[in-house]
Amino acid sequence: MSSLLFQNATIVTPDKILRRGFVLIERGRIRAVGTGVAKVHPRRGAVQTIDASDGLLVPGYTDLQVNGAKGEEFSQSPVEKYDGIVRHFVAHGATAMLATVLTDTPDNMLEAIRRVGAYRESGSEYADAVIGIHVEGPFLNPQRRGAHPQHLLRKPDVKEVRRWLRAAPDAIRMVTLAPELEGAQKVIRLLHDAGVVVAASHSLADYRCMAESVKNGLSFVTHVGNTTDWPYRKEQPGGWLGAEPGVVGSFLCMEELSGSVILDGFHFHPAMLGPILRCKGTEKVALITDAAFVAGLPPGMYRKGKEKVTVTPQGYTVGRRRGWLAGSLLTMDRAVRNAVCLAGVSLAEAVTMATVSPTKVLGLAKKGRIAPGYDADVLILDSELNVKMTVRGGRLYRSQVGNAAPQGGAVARASLAARHGRAETDPCVP
Numbered sequence: 001m002s003s004l005l006f007q008n009a010t011i012v013t014p015d016k017i018l019r020r021g022f023v024l025i026e027r028g029r030i031r032a033v034g035t036g037v038a039k040v041h042p043r044r045g046a047v048q049t050i051d052a053s054d055g056l057l058v059p060g061y062t063d064l065q066v067n068g069a070k071g072e073e074f075s076q077s078p079v080e081k082y083d084g085i086v087r088h089f090v091a092h093g094a095t096a097m098l099a100t101v102l103t104d105t106p107d108n109m110l111e112a113i114r115r116v117g118a119y120r121e122s123g124s125e126y127a128d129a130v131i132g133i134h135v136e137g138p139f140l141n142p143q144r145r146g147a148h149p150q151h152l153l154r155k156p157d158v159k160e161v162r163r164w165l166r167a168a169p170d171a172i173r174m175v176t177l178a179p180e181l182e183g184a185q186k187v188i189r190l191l192h193d194a195g196v197v198v199a200a201s202h203s204l205a206d207y208r209c210m211a212e213s214v215k216n217g218l219s220f221v222t223h224v225g226n227t228t229d230w231p232y233r234k235e236q237p238g239g240w241l242g243a244e245p246g247v248v249g250s251f252l253c254m255e256e257l258s259g260s261v262i263l264d265g266f267h268f269h270p271a272m273l274g275p276i277l278r279c280k281g282t283e284k285v286a287l288i289t290d291a292a293f294v295a296g297l298p299p300g301m302y303r304k305g306k307e308k309v310t311v312t313p314q315g316y317t318v319g320r321r322r323g324w325l326a327g328s329l330l331t332m333d334r335a336v337r338n339a340v341c342l343a344g345v346s347l348a349e350a351v352t353m354a355t356v357s358p359t360k361v362l363g364l365a366k367k368g369r370i371a372p373g374y375d376a377d378v379l380i381l382d383s384e385l386n387v388k389m390t391v392r393g394g395r396l397y398r399s400q401v402g403n404a405a406p407q408g409g410a411v412a413r414a415s416l417a418a419r420h421g422r423a424e425t426d427p428c429v430p
């Protein structure tokens with residue numbers, strides 16, 4: 001593996017933007033970062049120098065929730081199809097991701113966990129981009145089930161969780177459950193003690209339940225604002241309507257909690273991103289795709305097992321349940337672009353939400369920043385934030401992908417573009 005030297009790049013770090021910067025990569029690690037002419041020399045072997053004068057250099061993105069793409073899904077597809085899923089997201093800037101295993105029968109979930117575990121050990125070119133598994137379900141509240149099949153939801157079960165942990169040791173990094181279900185607190189404690197990030201979602205938990213769960217190790221809210229309630233009036237003993245923060249209000253109040261948002265313009269209104277960042281701080285909000293198996297496919301109707309999902313021309317998905325979104329079509333580059341173009345946050349904040357925030361959640365000490373000693377996961381973006389090059393573990397990939405106009409409802413797009421004073425010629429305004 002030869003060394004790589006990027007020169008003349010605009011480097012986006014969480015603290016500052018370096019102009020005319022350089023980054024030297026050796027043996028899969030970032031060795032040096034600075035501005036001006038690189039004064040460091042590779043230790044040995046050839047060095048490939050790349051002029052990045054028209055590009056932005058950012059850390060590779062980490063996606064905490066990928067279900068699938070291109071018609072395949074980690075939960076249901078054979079392991080031979082996994083490379084195709086991962087390649088799609090790597091081409092769009094995700095250098096690390098969690099493969100999501102979704103609600104299914106106990107046997108099928110165990111099998112899917114084993115498959116992802118085996119894929120990670122397979123030595124396949126893309127396998128090391130899957131840094132772990134996110135189990136979403138089956139311990140979810142039927143009243144907030146979203147696209148998860150009702151008949152497969154069940155109560156939290158310590159024995160089932162122990163089987164998951166044995167099936168793929170160290171691979172399970174995150175589990176999303178509804179903490180209000182009977183038996184959930186025991187499962188939260190078990191997972192937390194095993195080093196797994198425990199997340200609430202598909203949930204009707206109230207503030208009291210969320211506070212108890214946080215004490216037991218819950219630290220995350222998955223897709224904030226989807227299948228989780230904003231503050232509302234809740235009936236109290238005696239019949240009066242009390243003020244209830246709900247899961248989203250608890251997320252905003254409780255310092256211990258980080259969370260994720262699906263910023264495709266449909267799942268989460270971009271106008272709410274700024275207030276959430278001001279409340280939580282950028283490093284506690286991660287952008288995710290929650291991409292469905294239909295991500296990367298043109299509009300149409302698709303089937304996968306018992307799932308039936310329609311991709312609409314507007315860029316959202318609907319499942320069998322009328323009106324319910326069924327995962328997104330997002331990629332991380334698009335999520336970052338939407339944060340800038342639809343929600344009007346700064347580029348540095350958008351990049352932080354795709355890099356520092358998710359890697360912090362997982363406790364990855366060597367990912368998410370452009371700094372000496374960190375993994376050589378680096379992207380070169382063009383001025384419209386499309387991925388031109390990806391370096392993953394020191395290997396260079398040139399992307400052939402472009403981005404269409406930012407997704408999102410036309411109303412959200414127009415109103416936010418106007419509010420943030422974007423000109424019609426701004427690349428953010430299609």
Ligand SMILES: [Zn+2]
Pocket residue numbers: 136146201202223227
């Ligand atoms: Zn979900």
